[in-house]
Amino acid sequence: DAGVIQSPRHEVTEMGQEVTLRCKPISGHNSLFWYRQTMMRGLELLIYFNNNVPIDDSGMPEDRFSAKMPNASFSTLKIQPSEPRDSAVYFCASSIGAGGNNEQFFGPGTRLTVL
Amino acid sequence: GQSLEQPSEVTAVEGAIVQINCTYQTSGFYGLSWYQQHDGGAPTFLSYNALDGLEETGRFSSFLSRSDSYGYLLLQELQMKDSASYFCAVWKNFNKFYFGSGTKLNVKP
Numbered sequence: 001d002a003g004v005i006q007s008p009r010h011e012v013t014e015m016g017q018e019v020t021l022r023c024k025p026i027s028g029h030n031s032l033f034w035y036r037q038t039m040m041r042g043l044e045l046l047i048y049f050n051n052n053v054p055i056d057d058s059g060m061p062e063d064r065f066s067a068k069m070p071n072a073s074f075s076t077l078k079i080q081p082s083e084p085r086d087s088a089v090y091f092c093a094s095s096i097g098a099g100g101n102n103e104q105f106f107g108p109g110t111r112l113t114v115l
Numbered sequence: 116g117q118s119l120e121q122p123s124e125v126t127a128v129e130g131a132i133v134q135i136n137c138t139y140q141t142s143g144f145y146g147l148s149w150y151q152q153h154d155g156g157a158p159t160f161l162s163y164n165a166l167d168g169l170e171e172t173g174r175f176s177s178f179l180s181r182s183d184s185y186g187y188l189l190l191q192e193l194q195m196k197d198s199a200s201y202f203c204a205v206w207k208n209f210n211k212f213y214f215g216s217g218t219k220l221n222v223k224p
Contacts, residue, residue: 100206
């Protein structure tokens with residue numbers, strides 16, 4: 001099993017540009033999570049999907065952030081327009097089932113730098 | 116928001132036992148998880164507790180006391196490779212997940 005796949009692994013962009021992060025969950029997992037990690041704020045849950053439906057997006061910082069899951073094997077997190085304070089490592093994770101009792105498998109992360 | 120309290124840093128020597136504590140707010144609580152993250156890596160799942168008591172998995176054990184809103188991760192026979200950050204995370208209200216700020220464990224020879 002390839003595990004959770006994220007792309008790109010690194011992204012450097014300029015303020016105001018659109019950024020799209022991609023995630024392929026583990027086959028057979030029906031829950032997908034997007035997290036952001038920074039030194040200041042730690043690991044924050046942005047949004048999660050169950051069976052491709054957004055369940056909780058209360059962690060999405062503002063309207064500049066949007067996430068989609070058009071099918072069971074693909075999800076995107078988009079930031080438009082990007083700002084320097086969005087610089088962080090963004091993790092995607094997947095699990096069998098939506099409950100906290102299910103192990104979440106994390107991807108390698110995308111390190112985003114907004115200049 | 117939610118408040119999970121865990122120490123920021125712990126240092127111990129190889130072969131020792133270390134306990135990392137985590138306290139949380141009670142409302143809506145379902146369960147407590149622990150994750151390990153090495154520098155530059157992704158978090159990996161260690162354990163989950165929903166009921167009071169101790170869960171043992173090899174050298175690692177996790178404990179929960181719901182009445183005290185408290186849990187801990189116990190690492191035995193410490194090895195250098197255990198040097199990492201350890202996060203507690205709570206599952207609440209069936210659809211909320213919150214991670215603590217992490218405890219950096221330094222294992223010294």
